[in-house]
Amino acid sequence: MNYKEKYFKARGLAKCDxxxxxxxxxxxxxxxxxxxxxHGGTDSPDNLIPLCFNCHSRHHDKNDPTTExxxxxxx
Numbered sequence: 001m002n003y004k005e006k007y008f009k010a011r012g013l014a015k016c017d018x019x020x021x022x023x024x025x026x027x028x029x030x031x032x033x034x035x036x037x038x039h040g041g042t043d044s045p046d047n048l049i050p051l052c053f054n055c056h057s058r059h060h061d062k063n064d065p066t067t068e069x070x071x072x073x074x075x
Contacts, residue, residue, distance in 0.1 A: 002043075003031065003043035003045075003048065004031055006043065006044075006045055007031055007045045007048050010045035011045065019031075019050035020050065021050060021051050021052035021055050022049050022050055022051065022070070022073045022074070023051060023052070023055040023065055023070075023073065024052060024054070024055055026052040026054070026055075027052060028050030028051055028052050029051075029052060029053050029056075030050070030051050030052075030053070030056040031048040031049070031050055031051075032048065032049050032050075032051045032056055032059065032070070033047055033048060034047050034048070034049055034067060034070050034071055034074060035047055035067070046074075049070055049073065049074050
């Protein structure tokens with residue numbers, strides 16, 4: 001089971017359910033690792049947050065929103 005399947009299962013969602021961006025509310029197309037795997041993060045559902053294409057790109061390009069802001073949105 002990949003991390004996306006684990007995320008859906010942990011939240012009781014079906015594969016056809018739509019996720020919404022935790023930042024702007026648009027349809028999410030990415031499950032972003034809050035703590036990057038390269039920095040010791042895991043594929044755990046608790047380390048993932050749904051983001052739309054624009055918010056995901058903005059985060060990686062400009063750190064906006066910051067990792068800390070994403071963590072607060074997750075709580």
